[in-house]
Every structure is written in C-alpha cells, then in structure tokens.
Amino acid sequence: MFQSVFEGFESFLFVPNTTSRSGVHIHDSIDSKRTMTVVIVALLPALLFGMYNVGYQHYLAIGELARTSFWSIFLFGFLATLPKIVVSYVVGLGIEFTAAQLRHHEIQEGFLVSGMLIPMIVPVDTPLWMIAVATAFAVIFAKEVFGGTGMNIFNIALVTRAFLFFAYPSKMSGDEVFVRTGDTFGLGAGQLVEGFSGATPLGQAATHSGGGALQLTDILGNPLSLHDMFLGFIPGSIGETSTLAILIGAVILLATGIASWRVMLSVFAGGIVMSLICNWCANPDIYPAAQLSPIEQICLGGFAFAAVFMATDPVTGARTNTGKYIFGFLVGVLAILIRVFNSGYPEGAMLAVLLMNAFAPLIDYFVVEANIRHRLKRAKNLTK
Amino acid sequence: MLSKKNKEILLGPLSKNNPVIVQILGICSALAVTAKLEPALVMAVSVTAVVAFANVIISLLRNTIPNSIRIIVQLVVVAALVIIVDQVLKAYMYQVSKQLSVFVGLIITNCILMGRLEAFALSHKPWESFLDGIGNGVGYGIILVIVAFFRELLGSGTLFGYQVIPQQMYDWGYQNNGLMILPPMALITVACIIWVHRSRNKDLQQ
Numbered sequence: 111m112f113q114s115v116f117e118g119f120e121s122f123l124f125v126p127n128t129t130s131r132s133g134v135h136i137h138d139s140i141d142s143k144r145t146m147t148v149v150i151v152a153l154l155p156a157l158l159f160g161m162y163n164v165g166y167q168h169y170l171a172i173g174e175l176a177r178t179s180f181w182s183i184f185l186f187g188f189l190a191t192l193p194k195i196v197v198s199y200v201v202g203l204g205i206e207f208t209a210a211q212l213r214h215h216e217i218q219e220g221f222l223v224s225g226m227l228i229p230m231i232v233p234v235d236t237p238l239w240m241i242a243v244a245t246a247f248a249v250i251f252a253k254e255v256f257g258g259t260g261m262n263i264f265n266i267a268l269v270t271r272a273f274l275f276f277a278y279p280s281k282m283s284g285d286e287v288f289v290r291t292g293d294t295f296g297l298g299a300g301q302l303v304e305g306f307s308g309a310t311p312l313g314q315a316a317t318h319s320g321g322g323a324l325q326l327t328d329i330l331g332n333p334l335s336l337h338d339m340f341l342g343f344i345p346g347s348i349g350e351t352s353t354l355a356i357l358i359g360a361v362i363l364l365a366t367g368i369a370s371w372r373v374m375l376s377v378f379a380g381g382i383v384m385s386l387i388c389n390w391c392a393n394p395d396i397y398p399a400a401q402l403s404p405i406e407q408i409c410l411g412g413f414a415f416a417a418v419f420m421a422t423d424p425v426t427g428a429r430t431n432t433g434k435y436i437f438g439f440l441v442g443v444l445a446i447l448i449r450v451f452n453s454g455y456p457e458g459a460m461l462a463v464l465l466m467n468a469f470a471p472l473i474d475y476f477v478v479e480a481n482i483r484h485r486l487k488r489a490k491n492l493t494k
Numbered sequence: 495m496l497s498k499k500n501k502e503i504l505l506g507p508l509s510k511n512n513p514v515i516v517q518i519l520g521i522c523s524a525l526a527v528t529a530k531l532e533p534a535l536v537m538a539v540s541v542t543a544v545v546a547f548a549n550v551i552i553s554l555l556r557n558t559i560p561n562s563i564r565i566i567v568q569l570v571v572v573a574a575l576v577i578i579v580d581q582v583l584k585a586y587m588y589q590v591s592k593q594l595s596v597f598v599g600l601i602i603t604n605c606i607l608m609g610r611l612e613a614f615a616l617s618h619k620p621w622e623s624f625l626d627g628i629g630n631g632v633g634y635g636i637i638l639v640i641v642a643f644f645r646e647l648l649g650s651g652t653l654f655g656y657q658v659i660p661q662q663m664y665d666w667g668y669q670n671n672g673l674m675i676l677p678p679m680a681l682i683t684v685a686c687i688i689w690v691h692r693s694r695n696k697d698l699q700q
Contacts, residue, residue: 237667251682255689277673 380442542631
C-alpha cells in the first residue's frame with residue numbers, strides 16, 4: 111500500500127543508497143529528475159517576470175503604476191499566479207500518484223515541468239476550476255492512457271491549453287482575460303482608466319480591419335515600441351510575454367545541454383522565413399498580421415516560449431538530428447502561417463507544436479529510412 | 495418464439511457483441527448526431543427500424559437472390575427503407591429531420607446495416623433475422639444515447655433541450671464546455687465507454 115508514493119518521495123528527497131548489483135550499468139549524473147529540475151530553473155526567469163508583468167499591467171490599467179512600489183506590483187502578480195500553480199500541481203500530481211499507485215509503477219517526475227508550464231501559458235483571469243478540469247483531462251487522456259511519462263504523443267501542457275482554448279473560448283481569448291482588472295485577495299482595487307483595452311498585440315493584429323498600417327498599442331492606447339515587446343511589458347499569457355526572460359531560460363537549457371539547439375534554432379529560422387514571406391507576398395489589407403516584421407513576430411505572443419520550452423520537449427518532438435531540423439522549422443512556419451492567415455486564431459504557436467507533435471514520428475521514420483537507403487547504396491557500391 | 499438461442503441473438507449485441515464498442519462499426523454517425531440527445535434518439539430508432547426490416551426482407555429473399563448481385567439487392571432494400579424513414583421524419587418531426595440532415599440518408603452506408611445483412615440475414619430465418627436487427631439497432635442506439643447524454647449535459651447544460659444545470663451554477667462561474675459539442679469529444683467519449691466496457695469484460699481484452 112502506498113509503496114510507490116513512499117518510494118517516489120524517498121528518491122525525490124534523498125539520494126537512494128541502494129544501487130544495482132548485477133550486470134553492467136553506466137552511471138551518469140543526469141537523470142530525469144535532474145533534467146526536470148534544470149527546466150524548472152530555466153522557467154524561473156520567465157515566471158518571475160510574468161508575475162511582475164501581471165501586476166504591472168494591472169496597475170497600468172487602473173492608472174496607479176507610478177504610485178505603486180516594485181514590490182507591491184510583484185506581490186499582486188505573485189498572488190494572482192500562485193493559486194494557478196498550486197491548482198495545476200495538486201490536480202496533476204494527484205492523478206499521477208493515483209495512476210502510479212493503481213498500476214504499481216514508480217512515480218515519475220514528468221509532471222514537474224508540465225505543472226509549471228500550465229499556469230504560465232494561460233491568461234491571468236482563467237478560472238481555477240477550468241485549469242483543474244483541463245489539467246485532469248490532459249494528464250488522463252494525453253498521458254496516462256498512453257502509458258505515463260515518456261510515452262505521450264502530445265505535449266501535456268499544450269493539450270491542457272488546447273482543451274481550455276476550445277472548451278472555454280470566452281475565457282481564453284479576446285480582450286477581457288489577459289489583464290486582471292479586478293483586485294486579487296483585496297489587493298490593488300481601483301477604477302479602470304479611460305481608453306483601456308485589454309487586447310493583446312496579436313489580438314489587435316487579428317482584429318485590425320479596414321486596411322492601412324497596423325499600429326500596435328499597449329492597454330492604454332499608447333504605441334508599443336520594439337523595446338517593450340522584447341522586454342515583455344505587453345498583455346499576454348502569464349509566462350510568455352518577455353522574450354528576454356525566455357532567452358535567459360534558453361541559455362540555461364542550452365548551456366546544460368538539456369534542450370536541443372537544433373530544434374530551437376530551426377523554430378526561429380522557420381518563423382523568420384515565414385514572416386518574411388508574409389511580408390513580401392500576403393496582402394496586408396486582408397491579412398493585417400502580415401505587416402509584422404520577423405522580429406516583432408518572434409517577440410509577440412507565445413512564439414519564443416513555444417520555441418524554447420514546448421518544441422524542445424524531448425518526448426513529443428523528433429528524435430533524429432535531421433528530423434529535429436525539419437520538425438522545428440515546420441513548427442516555426444506553421445505558427446506564423448496560422449497567426450497571419452487565420453484571424454480566428456490570433457496565436458498559432460500552440461496549434462503548430464501540437465500538429466507537429468503528431469508528425470514527429472513520421473519525420474523520424476523517413477529520416478531513418480533515408481539513412482538506411484543511403485547506406486545500402488554505399489554498401490552496394492563497395493561490393494561492386 | 496424466444497428460445498435460448500434467440501435470446502442470445504437479441505441480447506448479445508447489447509453488450510458482448512456490441513456493434514459500436516466491440517465491432518467498431520457505425521462510428522461515423524455516432525460522432526455526427528450525438529451533440530444533442532433528441533437527434534441521437536431519433537437516429538437510434540431509425541437505424542433500429544431500418545436494420546430490423548431490412549434483415550427480415552433480405553432473409554425472406556435469401557434463397558432467390560443470385561449471389562453475384564446480392565450487394566445491389568441489399569442496397570435497394572435498404573435505400574427503400576431509408577427513404578420511408580426519411581419521409582416519415584420529414585412529415586412528423588421536421589425540426590429533428592433538419593438537424594439530422596444528410597445523416598438519415600447516410601444510414602444506407604452505415605456499416606452495421608451491410609454487416610448484419612451479409613453476415614446474418616443471408617443465412618438465417620426471418621424471425622431470427624428480425625431479432626438480430628432489433629438487437630444490433632438497440633445496441634447501436636444505447637451507445638448513441640449514452641454519448642449524447644454526456645455531450646449535451648456537459649456541452650449545453652441541457653437534456654432533451656430542457657435546462658438541467660441550474661442558473662445558480664452559471665452565476666458562480668460555471669461554463670458549458672464548448673469542446674463537448676465538437677466531434678473530437680464524441681470520439682473520446684466513445685473511447686471512455688470502450689474503456690469501461692473492456693475493463694468489465696476481461697475476455698474482450700486482447
């Protein structure tokens with residue numbers, strides 16, 4: 111009874127002093143627990159900045175930004191974000207523990223990262239019960255039915271977001287959800303300033319009509335500079351706004367060798383190529399988002415977040431090195447393609463990664479087949 | 495009338511030999527018409543009627559049908575019955591008929607029908623064929639109604655069009671799940687039913 115829970119906690123808190131006795135084993139200091147921990151560390155800059163930005167956007171909306179100290183801005187965002195993190199972990203880990211217990215498996219660390227990603231990719235005003243329902247759906251139907259950690263076809267955090275997006279569209283897109291206008295636990299109550307609009311930059315691009323140049327604005331209607339977009343002082347899902355914070359995470363992931371630079375690089379390459387094509391070819395009167403420059407496309411929305419933390423998921427992405435280039439490139443291309451040509455979906459990064467998750471095994475298959483053909487040909491030439 | 499063997503013919507398709515969740519037939523319409531309970535129920539009744547009477551007619555004709563053209567004969571019989579069902583629906587249940595739209599006509603291509611005619615009616619007596627048709631139609635209908643129950647309850651908050659989730663819940667922030675209305679969720683609901691069914695019937699597991 112509860113053996114897997116006990117063992118899970120024991121190996122999580124202590125280094126087990128039992129080692130394997132028979133056979134030859136290669137001992138490496140990296141295991142899935144360390145991998146997950148490094149990813150969590152890499153997520154921290156984006157998370158902390160996200161918390162600050164939640165408070166920043168809120169106090170900007172009620173016009174009291176100048177009179178509020180840094181720490182109370184951060185506290186507001188912290189209190190707004192914390193319940194989501196708690197709900198996501200409690201629900202997800204609860205199901206993981208139960209499933210492991212029922213199947214007499216060991217508890218695995220897979221949900222550590224998913225549980226942190228989920229609150230970072232939802233709008234700040236998503237109700238907690240929706241996060242709970244979506245997390246439960248994703249963990250059961252995208253992970254446990256496929257066999258648990260390491261067996262899933264689709265990225266768990268993105269399945270959670272896709273579920274929320276299609277099940278409760280009014281809480282996942284539009285102008286109302288990305289900036290918290292009410293108070294949090296009694297903190298930061300105030301009246302909205304005049305001219306407030308909570309539309310995200312990509313939302314503005316998608317709903318921009320009547321042709322003409324696209325001018326992105328912040329929530330008070332002031333023009334946005336590239337500087338703001340890069341630093342992340344824009345409305346959006348909690349953890350994805352700051353390209354700078356995400357880049358710090360990317361450096362941590364690449365320096366420790368956890369994430370594949372091939373995937374990351376090719377996602378950005380795909381995005382840049384596609385947005386250049388859109389710049390040249392698409393009619394900006396019909397597709398206003400085509401006017402955005404490649405740099406803007408990368409800084410806005412969840413593109414950078416998806417490139418660094420979602421596409422590089424080693425379980426759901428392509429495994430072969432050539433496959434990684436193809437996989438990443440297509441993720442980038444599709445993300446921009448959906449953004450520009452489908453105004454129903456202002457952000458395409460989520461759908462692009464999920465779609466390519468489905469194709470990753472196929473890409474790997476053809477890469478392996480091509481390699482086999484190549485080597486057979488070489489062997490034939492040698493024997494001739 | 496209802497010997498032990500006939501009872502097996504009638505009741506087998508309800509669970510152990512269910513056309514939808516064991517033989518995986520008729521999935522297409524199970525996805526298409528189950529967003530609401532009412533059309534699902536009407537669809538279930540229509541399919542039951544068509545498959546039962548088609549079974550009887552083919553069974554009566556079974557010794558006279560040349561083997562080489564049997565599929566054509568079966569199609570003619572099924573098509574005639576489907577047209578009758580379609581006209582009845584249009585006459586008496588126009589709204590539901592509009593909701594079902596093309597899927598009434600598509601009963602002709604429902605795999606359950608051709609499956610039963612080929613596998614059963616061509617080699618059995620009319621009464622047994624009738625029971626087999628009723629059994630398979632009801633077995634199909636049960637799954638449709640279960641799927642539609644969950645999809646309508648969670649997707650629209652209603653059952654047969656009546657509000658069952660109290661307004662109080664919506665005031666507290668509850669929202670209907672839009673994904674339940676979309677076809678993918680029907681597939682997942684069917685999968686859940688299969689999951690429960692297989693875990694209760696270990697002999698069906700492979």
